[in-house]
Amino acid sequence: xxxxxxxxxxxxxxxxxxxxxxxxxxxxxxxxxxxxxxxxxxxxxxxxxxxxxxxxxxxxxxxxxxxxxxxxxxxxxxxxxxxxxxxxxxxxxxxxxxxxxxxxxxxxxxxxxxxxxxxxxxxxxxxxxxxxxxxxxxxxxxxxxxxxxxxxxxxxxxxxxxxxxxxxxxxxxxxxxxxxxxxxxxxxxxxxxxxxxxxxxxxxxxxxxxxxxxxxxxxxxxxxxxxxxxxxxxxxxxxxxxxxxxxxxxxxxxxxxxxxxxxxxxxxxxxxxxxxxxxxxxxxxxxxxxxxxxxxxxxxxxxxxxxxxxxxxxxxxxxxxxxxxxxxxxxxxxxxxxxxxxxxxxxxxxxxxxxxxxxxxxxxxxxxxxxxxxxxxxxxxxxxxxxxxxxxxxxxxxxxxxxxxxxxxxxxxxxxxxxxxxxxxxxxxxxxxxxxxxxxxxx
Ligand code: SF4
Numbered sequence: 001x002x003x004x005x006x007x008x009x010x011x012x013x014x015x016x017x018x019x020x021x022x023x024x025x026x027x028x029x030x031x032x033x034x035x036x037x038x039x040x041x042x043x044x045x046x047x048x049x050x051x052x053x054x055x056x057x058x059x060x061x062x063x064x065x066x067x068x069x070x071x072x073x074x075x076x077x078x079x080x081x082x083x084x085x086x087x088x089x090x091x092x093x094x095x096x097x098x099x100x101x102x103x104x105x106x107x108x109x110x111x112x113x114x115x116x117x118x119x120x121x122x123x124x125x126x127x128x129x130x131x132x133x134x135x136x137x138x139x140x141x142x143x144x145x146x147x148x149x150x151x152x153x154x155x156x157x158x159x160x161x162x163x164x165x166x167x168x169x170x171x172x173x174x175x176x177x178x179x180x181x182x183x184x185x186x187x188x189x190x191x192x193x194x195x196x197x198x199x200x201x202x203x204x205x206x207x208x209x210x211x212x213x214x215x216x217x218x219x220x221x222x223x224x225x226x227x228x229x230x231x232x233x234x235x236x237x238x239x240x241x242x243x244x245x246x247x248x249x250x251x252x253x254x255x256x257x258x259x260x261x262x263x264x265x266x267x268x269x270x271x272x273x274x275x276x277x278x279x280x281x282x283x284x285x286x287x288x289x290x291x292x293x294x295x296x297x298x299x300x301x302x303x304x305x306x307x308x309x310x311x312x313x314x315x316x317x318x319x320x321x322x323x324x325x326x327x328x329x330x331x332x333x334x335x336x337x338x339x340x341x342x343x344x345x346x347x348x349x350x351x352x353x354x355x356x357x358x359x360x361x362x363x364x365x366x367x368x369x370x371x372x373x374x375x376x377x378x379x380x381x382x383x384x385x386x387x388x389x390x391x392x393x394x395x396x397x398x399x400x401x402x403x404x405x406x407x408x409x410x411x412x413x414x415x416x417x418x419x420x421x422x423x424x425x426x427x428x429x430x431x432x433x434x435x436x437x438x439x440x441x442x443x
Contacts (some may be wrong), residue, residue, distance in 0.1 A: 013270060014263035015215070015251045019070075020245040022374075024325070024332065024365040026437050031332060031357040039356040042329035045100040049221070052310050057089060058315070058321030059340070060115040063152065063187035067217070070247040072323040072337060073115045079124075085339075086124060088346045089320045090405070095351055096318050097135050101328050106140040108315070109306045116172075118148035122160040128220065143167050143306035151188030153196040156229045158203060167206040168242070171196060174213045175279040177223050183341040184216045187434040192202045197234055207237040207303055214279070215244035215272040217252070217265055227441075228279045237303045239296045241279055243272040245299045273423040276313035278418070293374045295426040312371035314364065320351075365389060370429040373415070376422050380413040391415075398431040 010063070048423055062073045075383070077085070096102070110132075140143065143250065145168040146161055161169065175181055178189050194300060210231055231239055246252050246264040256264055267275070273276070282295035290296055297303045309316060311327070319326040323337040333356035336342045345352035359367060365387045372378045383391045392399065392410065399415065402408045406430055407421040421428055430438060 013268045014238060015244065015246055015266050015268060015272075016262055016264065017246050017249050017256065018250055020243065020426050022370065022429060025370060025433070026363055028334070028355075030336060030437070031355040033355050035356040036333065036353045037356075038331045038358045039326075039328070039333035039353055040351075042331040042358075043096070043101050043351075045329050047103040047105060047316060047329065047441075052315040053102070053105040054109040054111065054307065054310055054315055054317040055093070055107045055132070056111045056113060056317055056319045056321075056322045056324060056326075057113060057117075057132075058113055058319065059120060060322050061087075061113065061119045062116045063119065063149065064185055065251065066187075067251040068213070068246065069185075069187040069251075070245060070249050071115060074339065077159055077339075078282045078439060079121070082124060082375070083118070083127075084343065085321075086120075086128045088343050090135070090159055090318050091346050092351065093318075095322075095349075097345075098326060101316065102136075107139055108142055109139055109310055110138060111145045111307045112144075112146045112166075114147055116149045116152060117146055118152040118157065118161070122157055123156075125164060130401040134399065135211060138165055141165070143166075143304070145170060145307055147172060148196070149188055150196040153192075153199065155199050158196070158199045160203060161201045167293055168209060169200050169207070170209040171200070171236075173231070174211060175216055175219070175223075175228050180216050180218055183218055197236075209235065209238045210236040210242055212241045212279070213244050214241055214275040215267040219244075219267060219275075221275070224275045225278070228282050232282060235298065237298050238291075238305075239279075239283060240294050241276050241296075242294060243269070243276060256269065269424075273420075276423055277419065280423075284415060289298050290419075290422070291375065293376070293422050312368065312374075313385045314368055330364065331356055333357075359379040361387060362394075363390075365391065365394065366434065369395070370432050373417065373429055373430060373432075375427045376425075377416045380415060395432055402428065402431055417435065 014227040032232050058072070061074050062075055065075055074186040110435055146166040147170045149172050164191060173193050176190050176193065181189060191378060197208070212227060212231065233339065244337045246266070252264055256262070280290050280296060284290065288298050291300060291305070316328045317326060318328065319335065322335060322339055324335045326333050334354050336345060336352045336354045342352045365383060369378065369383060369391055369392045380391045381391070399408070399410060403410060405415065409416050409418070417425060
C-alpha cells in the first residue's frame with residue numbers, strides 16, 4: 001500500500017456524479033471479455049468443499065424509471081416479451097445446473113432482484129419458480145429474498161409470493177411523502193405502502209424489510225424524521241437505508257449535465273450521513289440493533305442476512321438474467337448487459353457471459369475484508385485462517401492511518417469502525433484498495 005493510496009480525498013461536501021456504494025472488488029472496469037475463459041474454467045471445476053451456493057435472478061422490468069435509478073431496467077416490455085425472458089432465464093439455470101461446479105449442491109439462498117420482481121403476474125411467478133425448483137430444489141434454502149415495489153402488490157400476489165417459499169420480503173418504500181415519491185419518479189404512492197405492508201404482515205413472512213433512501217430530491221429534515229417515525233410505527237423486522245448517490249446513467253445526472261451543473265439537486269453528504277445517524281439512533285431507541293452501514297434489525301437473534309453475509313464472504317453465486325453478476329470458484333463474471341444479445345446467446349444454447357476477472361489471493365482478501373468491514377467489525381483471525389495472511393500485517397499501513405485519524409479501533413484481533421465511520425464506510429474502505437484500483441476507473 002502506498003502513501004498515495006492512503007491519501008483518500010476529503011469528501012466533497014456536495015453530492016456530485018459517481019458511485020458511492022462499493023458492491024464488489026476489484027472494480028467492474030477491470031473485468032474483461034478476454035477473460036471469459038476463466039469463468040468457463042471455474043464452471044467446469046468441482047466446488048471447494050463447504051462453499052455455499054446461491055442463485056440471483058435479475059427481473060429487469062419496472063412500471064416507471066426512477067430518476068435516481070442506475071440499474072438495467074425496461075419499462076416497455078409486454079407480457080410475451082416478459083414470458084420469453086423468464087423462459088430464457090430458466091434455460092440459463094438449466095445450463096448451469098449441468099456444470100461440474102454445482103457438485104450436487106442445492107441453493108443455500110435465492111435472491112430475486114431488479115428491476116421489480118413484483119412486477120411479474122401471479123401466473124408468471126408460479127411458472128418461473130416451479131421451473132427453478134424443478135432444476136435445483138429449494139429444499140435446503142435458508143433464505144429466499146424477493147424485492148417488491150409496493151404499488152405492484154395485490155393481496156393474491158403477496159399470497160402467491162409467500163406460497164412460493166419467499167422468507168424475506170423487501171419493500172422498496174424509499175419515502176412516505178407522495179410529493180417526494182412523485183418528484184423522484186417513483187411509481188408508487190404512500191397509501192400503497194400501508195396496504196402492501198398490512199397484507200404482507202398478515203401472511204407471516206419470516207422477515208419483512210423496508211428500504212429507505214436518505215436524501216431524495218426535495219427531502220427535508222422534518223420529512224425525513226417523519227419517514228423514520230412511520231417506519232418504526234410499522235415495526236418491520238429490518239430496515240435498510242441507502243444514502244442517495246447519483247451515478248452517471250441516472251436521469252438526475254442527465255439533467256445536471258444538460259444544465260451544466262456539477263452538484264446534484266440533493267442533500268450534501270454530511271447532511272445525508274446526519275440523517276442516517278439520526279435514523280440509526282431512533283431505531284436503537286425502538287430496540288433495533290445496527291448490523292451494517294445500511295441496516296437496522298429488530299431481533300438480531302432471529303433476523304439474518306444470509307444473501308449479504310454469504311456474498312460478502314466469498315460464496316458461489318450464479319447470477320441469472322440480463323447484466324447479472326456471478327462469483328463462482330473464485331472468478332467474477334457478468335452477463336451480457338443488453339436484452340436482445342442476452343436472449344440470443346441463450347437461444348444459441350450458450351451461456352450469455354460478457355466479462356470476467358479472477359482475483360488474486362490478495363485481491364480476494366481485500367474484497368472480503370472491505371465488504372465485511374461494512375458490518376462495522378471484523379475479526380482478523382478469520383481472514384488469517386482463510387487466506388493464510390494476517391490482515392493486521394497486510395493492512396498495517398491503512399489501519400494505522402485510519403486509527404490515527406480516529407475512524408477505527410484495533411482491539412486484539414478485532415477491528416471496529418465507530419458510528420461516524422460506519423456512516424461513510426464506502427468511502428473509507430478505499431484505503432484498503434490496491435493503488436491501481438483507486439480513482440476514476442472505480443465507477
Ligand atoms: S423501481 Fe428500482 S429498479 Fe425500478 S426504476 Fe426504480 S430504482 Fe430502478
